[in-house]
Amino acid sequence: MKFSKYCVIALCGVALSCTIEKTDYEAEIATETTEYFEFEEAFSVSSGDYTISVEALNGTLYKGYNEIRVKIIDSQSNETLENSLVTFLPILTDANGNKTSCPHSYNLEYNSTEGYYSGYAVFTSESDTTVSWQAYIDFQVDSQSYAINQLITIEEQTNMNLNMTAFTASDNEQYFIALVAPQSPGVAENDLVAGIYKYNKPTSEAADFPDVSQYSYTVVSDFTLFLDPRMPESSMGNHSSLNNQDLTQESDSLYHGVVNYTMTGNWTLNFILQNENGKIIKGTEVPTDFTPGIEGVKSELYIDILF
Structure with missing residues (x-):
């Protein structure tokens, strides 16, 4: 399944948007988006003779x-612990x-070349x-x-290109959808x-805390995430773009596609989520009408971005 392509609408959007009062995009994107490549220590803790250092991009853990x-x-021999069974469980406690x-590995x-243990976490809220x-x-x-626990700080994600959403299908x-890339689109x-x-619902009562069976998440397999990017601002007429590609799963377990941004500003990534059996479980098609002066309709499943 593919969303329809809107060549004429997209071209009209570019040509006619100058006749509608525009949002001041330059002011909105005055904060420059920084793309991070280096891993730095986010926190460390000691247990017995061992020091455990957790690294993340920019040394910061963000929502998403x-x-x-x-x-x-x-710490005695300064040697790295190799090929151990290492587990990581993030726990949120509310008021x-x-x-x-949250979704996590x-x-x-273990990465034998670099000497670290790798995984991910999709934090669903910032600390407050x-x-x-x-x-x-x-x-x-x-x-x-060895078992340790450490209070950690999750920062607000200021880069809207890395937004996420959680929903019941x-x-x-x-389910949870989290944007991974691009950090700084063009x-x-x-x-x-x-x-x-997906959150795995527990099948038994909780045992002693933390009972891992109560906090289990998995990467969904063989789904398709249909994509329809739009500029929903009334000044932009909800126009789309050409040459977008829906997201499908690749060998890294992440979902990959292509989004074509024709200009900077506010964009909405409208989605439809289809499961491995070809059934749509969340999301709605958005109207194809070019609507200058009227804010665009969004899918019931979407993520807003800004660059």
């Missing part, structure tokens, strides 16, 4: 998708004491006075187990990458 790297160093988690994978996050990290050395399951065809995750 975060790739994480965990290094475990023996009422309720505890939940529980079992981290009513919400706190803790990271529970367990690992083994020979027959001895028609199958009554809870007026061009951009590779669009997203993670799609």
Whole structure:
């Protein structure tokens, strides 16, 4: 399934938008989007003879998708712990004491070349006075187990190109879509990458905290995320663009597609989510009408971006 292409509408949008009072995009995007490539330490904690360092891009954990790297160093020998079973569990506690988690990789994978354990976490909210996050990290050395927990800070994601959304679909399951790339898109065809995750409902009562079975999430497999990008501002007439590609899963478990941004400003990524059986479980098609002076209609499943 593909959304219809809107060549005539897109061209009209570019040609006629100058006749409608425009949003001051230059003012809106005055804050420059910084693209981060370097991993730096976000926090560290010690347990016995071991120091556990957790790294993230820019040394900061943000609401949304975060790739994480965990290094475990023996402080006596200064050697890296290799090929251990390392687990990572983020826990959110709200003002009422309720505890939940977020999409994450529980079992981290060891990178023998670089000497770290890798995974991800999709934090669903930033830390504030009513919400706190803790990271529970367990690992083994020979027959001895180590368990630590550390209060961590999740910052607000100021880069709207990395926004996320959480929703309940028609199958009554809870899903999460988090944008992974591009961090800093251009007026061009951009590779669009997203993670799609599902909460696994517990099948038994909770045991001693933290019971991992109560906080289980998986990457959904073989879904399709249909894409229809629009500029919903009334001044832009809700026009779309050509040469977009729907998102499908690749070998890295993430979903890859192409989004064509024809100019800077506010864009809405309208989605329709189809499961592995070809059934649409969330999202609606948006009207194809060019509507200068009227704010564009959005799908029931969407993510807003700005660049």
